[in-house]
Amino acid sequence: MSQPLRHDEGAEASTSEALLVEPSRLSRGRRVLGVVLRSRELSIFLVLVAVVVAATARNSGFLFSADGWRNFLLNPSILLLLAVGQATVIITRNVDLSVGSVMALTAYLTGRLFIDVPGIPVVVVFAAGLAAGALLGLVNGVLVSLARVPSLVITLGTLYAYRGIMLTWAGSERINAGDLPAGFLALANRSVLTVPVLTLVALAVLAVVGYYLYTARGGRELYAIGSDPDAALLYGLGVRRRVMAAFVLSGALAGLAGVVYTARYGTVSSSVGSGFELQAVAAVVIGGVAIFGGSGTVWGAAIGAFLLVTINRALPSLGIADFWQRAVWGALILGAIVLDRVLAARQARRLVRARDVA
Template sequence: MSDTVPVDTAPVHDAEIERLVEPSRQSPAVRVFNTVVRSREMSILIVLLLVIAAATVKTPSFLFSANSWRDLLLTPAILLVLAAGQAVVIITRNVDLSVGSVLGLTAYLTGRLFLDFPGLPIVAVVAAGVVAGGLLGLVNGLLVALGRVPALVITLGTLYIYRGIVLTWAGSDRINAGDMPRDFLRLGTRSVLSIPVLFIVAAVVVGVVGYYLYAHRGGREMYAIGSDPEAAELYGLNVRRRVLAAFVLSGALAGLAGVMFAARYGTVSSGAGTGIELEAVAAVVIGGVAIFGGSGTVWGAAIGAVLLVTIDRALPILGIPDFWQRAVVGALIIGAIVLDRVLSARQARKLIEARDES
């Protein structure tokens, strides 16, 4: 008698084979493709493309002209940098409302350095802006991480403190384009292969920060802290150090955004950056970063920033009144938060079911 075990040789449908293949046996390219397609970032990107398509159909020059393409990339560059830092802070289950004031302070600092120290290298001024922003972020981080005071309260207070410093320092004066070197101002208008330099800087920032969060242990620890700070501390993670680092990074990037603001607009007053902190938070939330921390990506926050700026440019072209323009942004924010809660509840339910089955 044969000891051979009968084998079912009936044909199996290709879809069934794909379902039965373990993810670990799939190629890295396939896994990356599946992750991207199923990601929330892809949904936001589709919305962005639909907005651009609708505005282009209505007014072809919205996209198909040299200046329009340049503005489409250049306008969100500053918000992209702010959103990258804000995303890191929110991932750790905090928020930084002071970034607009930090931007205003470092933008004015940039102009004063050029005005008071003629001949100062541009690189040195950029470094000074980033360092100044990092120090302001360090103040936020120390109060939040070591003082254990809610970030919302601390950064709301420093928002007014930093803005008060700018108002006292600048008063009614302002920095004009003639006070800054032409080479510095050209950074706000120069392009490389039709791509604005400021957008390239913003893209590099988003890429570096996103890669750090995705690939490095420190970035993964920030996600763990945002998911459950108490559990992360019990596990042995240095929660205070990571939260402090998140605020320093957010402040440094806000400082860089202030330098970019000075280069982009050429004129800096005490009101520079007023209100942009809310746009940064909105971009991050719309981009899929959970407002309660622990999930989301910098890539999504970047797409959310571009979407916000594009909506502001596209909706007037589509003939939508100002009220509904603001309402659309508000609806996107509420929708993103509701979606996040629904997905979180669904994931928690699946975990409970899996535990019960085991």
């Protein structure tokens, strides 16, 4: 004969049953919407698809043409590289505002290497761009980690310092396509299975960094540091070393972006990279990386980069003035931040309810 349930057992059972039954009471549409909102990457991807569909419906050449498809894949590659590095830094609860200036310096360095060292291998130039960017990123990392000065202040200072070095070095000179070897410029036109080579380079970097952050212990420690730097320090994690490494990675990828920029456009002036630091931050935030660190993925940042660049191409074809392009960017950033706060508050309430039930 079964024993009757005690009052607390019955309450616990009924509560558990309620929790199990609750989701099934929602309509299928609301359940799908909930999944989309919880997956920031999926929601941003669906927005990207909607923009592409709207632009293509207005002008089929936007995507279904050789140049349209190529530009859709190739144009975001530079911002994608910057966004991946920026996302890694923001995950640690920091920010790197110097990436545009780093990109400018390495872009000009690329041109000078080809001019001053005739016959230099393209691979060596790519390596030099990575190394120069990593060195500039190391300066940021050392100042932030050892001097304990907020990264916003440090990288704002190096933004202007690096830009000043660029202006002093380049002056009024301009690197032109005629100064660069044809083999290097051909990288912008080469494709593998209709995917541009420069895009494949950016996607390879995305895959490596994304895999490291998701699987490696060092990658998970970056998330732990961003979630609570003080707790991570007490736990014994190498907070300074990890933060420094994040800035080095951001600088290296900005350096690589400078080389890719030179190969893509063939010309370099002193204004290269201006405003790219804010675009990188915007792509990361829109892609679902929490501005306060500890959550988000580089995959979302990459989709955010694609979305921003695609919007720039799509809105003119839809007959929307240039002014509204920036307005749409601002709306997306505000929407991403509000959504992040709403989802975080909802998750906190769920944890409280689960703890009360337990």
